[in-house]
Amino acid sequence: MSTHPASGASSPPPPHSQSSVAMIARQAIVNAQNVVVGYELFNRSRSGAGHTAATDVILVFTALSHAGTEELVGKKLIFVNCTHESLTGGHLELVDPDKVVLEIPPLGHTAGAEVVARLPILAALRERGFHLAFNHTVLESAYAPWLPLADYIKLDLSVLAPDQLAVLISYAGRHSQAELIAEKVETAQQYDMVSSQGIDLFQGYWFARPALIEAKLLPASQASIVQLINLVRKQAATSDIEEVLKKDAGLAFNLMRLINSSGFGLNREITSFRQAVMLMGLKKLFRWAALLLTASRTSGTPSSVGHTAVVRGRLMELLALETLPPDEADLAFVAGIFSLLDVMLNMPMESALGLLSVPDEVSDALLRRKGFLGDLLTLAEACESSDDAVFDRAAGTLHLSSQQINFAHLQALAWADQLTD
Structure with a gap:
């Protein structure tokens, strides 16, 4: 076992x-x-x-x-x-x-x-x-x-x-x-x-x-929004800003939805947070965060669903980094953090994904649990449910040891818990 x-x-x-x-x-x-x-x-x-x-x-x-x-x-x-x-x-x-x-x-x-x-x-x-x-x-x-x-x-x-x-x-x-x-x-x-x-x-x-x-907006933690505003005002590195987005599913969804909307005027689809931050620029990012804070009706505590999505994303990213370069592991994070969109938006996953631009491998993972990302997501879900049979099968498929998975899961939980520090 x-x-x-x-x-x-x-x-x-x-x-x-x-x-x-x-x-x-x-x-x-x-x-x-x-x-x-x-x-x-x-x-x-x-x-x-x-x-x-x-x-x-x-x-x-x-x-x-x-x-x-x-x-x-x-x-x-x-x-x-x-x-x-x-x-x-x-x-x-x-x-x-x-x-x-x-x-x-x-x-x-x-x-x-x-x-x-x-x-x-x-x-x-x-x-x-x-x-x-x-x-x-x-x-x-x-x-x-x-x-x-x-x-x-x-x-x-x-x-x-x-x-x-x-x-x-x-x-x-x-x-x-x-x-x-x-x-x-x-x-x-x-x-x-x-x-x-x-x-x-x-x-x-x-x-x-x-x-x-x-018209629905996913709630973002006000603490995350304020943190984002402060980083932007300090002209922090793109990687620091990306970290804030990766810790709040609502914040990440709203940014990706806006930047890929027809109203933003881009001619290509943006599929990573780093791309979104770099293309939007600090000035527009500040305006967007300030407006999101104005429109927010939520408390500063992230929802349990959003927290679970963040843990999944980080866990999948850490496990992907065992075999993939960072740019490709980023897709694992995207798949994890958006894996509960159907719950957060109260609509079928296929409809929820229709609101975003995601690569085919992410879509395959979220809709059909297919491919490498699908196996990672199945493993992440098994970690949450303590389903030993599914855990063992997914770990074997991915050639990951229990020790590797346990360590990554603990790291992901600790990383997500920083939200409430």
């Missing part, structure tokens, strides 16, 4: 959702052929305490890194309502600006000099590649400095009379390059009226009501 450590290596609890859920409504914006060109997003979370500068960026961030059963926005444009305060935040650096349309609110009756004062901010955003949308007030003389920056102008059919609408459409066509969006389109008669006047984009109940989507 093998003597592998069981104390401190408890099996994960029964499956239940380990993720925090944000309720996001999306409403399609369609063209004349009824093809969706983008979605306007609305925060519908009960915990949302009104519209603040933070809610705008959290909404975009959640949309891009969420873990739902379907793509929330896919490759479509994201239309998001902004406050003027949120436009100066660095969090917008986290997304590919080409995917985001910032809906800029008017300044109210006291616009005056404020229109000119805010012009450099709006111009800088557009220069960076963001699209800007305004409502019909941008066609008023007070907002003339903003009009050349408009990519989209939204015309609200619930507040504009038909004769007003005709005048605004004509004026916009002569004085701007903006595409016009008719919003609050609720009847066929309204659609016929605006389409006959040259409007090509539409939003409203006639096309689609806002659909409510559960």
Whole structure:
């Protein structure tokens, strides 16, 4: 009989959702052929305490890194309502600006000099590649400095009379390059009226009501997030930052999900934490961690499921290092730390893996326990369950001794326990 450590290596609890859920409504914006060109997003979370500068960026961030059963926005444009305060935040650096349309609110009756004062901010955003949308007030003389920056102008059919609408459409066509969006389109008669006047984009109940989507984020330990922020501020080595990611399954998942989302704008899939850190860069990594801390609703203690995933990842990595170079052993860690995604996200593993970019050997291990990584995962699970028969079989297949496995397991447990020190 093998003597592998069981104390401190408890099996994960029964499956239940380990993720925090944000309720996001999306409403399609369609063209004349009824093809969706983008979605306007609305925060519908009960915990949302009104519209603040933070809610705008959290909404975009959640949309891009969420873990739902379907793509929330896919490759479509994201239309998001902004406050003027949120436009100066660095969090917008986290997304590919080409995917985001910032809906800029008017300044109210006291616009005056404020229109000119805010012009450099709006111009800088557009220069960076963001699209800007305004409502019909941008066609008023007070907002003339903003009009050349408009990519989209939204015309609200619930507040504009038909004769007003005709005048605004004509004026916009002569004085701007903006595409016009008719919003609050609720009847066929309204659609016929605006389409006959040259409007090509539409939003409203006639096309689609806002659909409510559960957008999930895996909770990350606040202690891990703070540690990451401190390392980034000190410009620590990539290897030190990578270590923090490897100790928190939620943190690792959210980063890999975001950096591989269409909104991040990369042309290739990123499959390792080191790649993610190097490609994101310290500045963006800091912004991302700060936003994640803002959005966090969890305590500073990692969940038992997340802890088990970290132990698995480290154990598999240590055992892989017995025969593989470090770069290849990193895949063993990735397979281990993501081996409980189905539990953490409360969805089948195949669906969970669909949210990430992982190499085929990792996918084979997680879905079918195939290959070298599959054997390592089977062995790691046997260490948790004290299943001697499975342990012996897997150890024999991998040509590992009980002593090697026991020592690596104890090392992995101690390494993971540093989270709570």
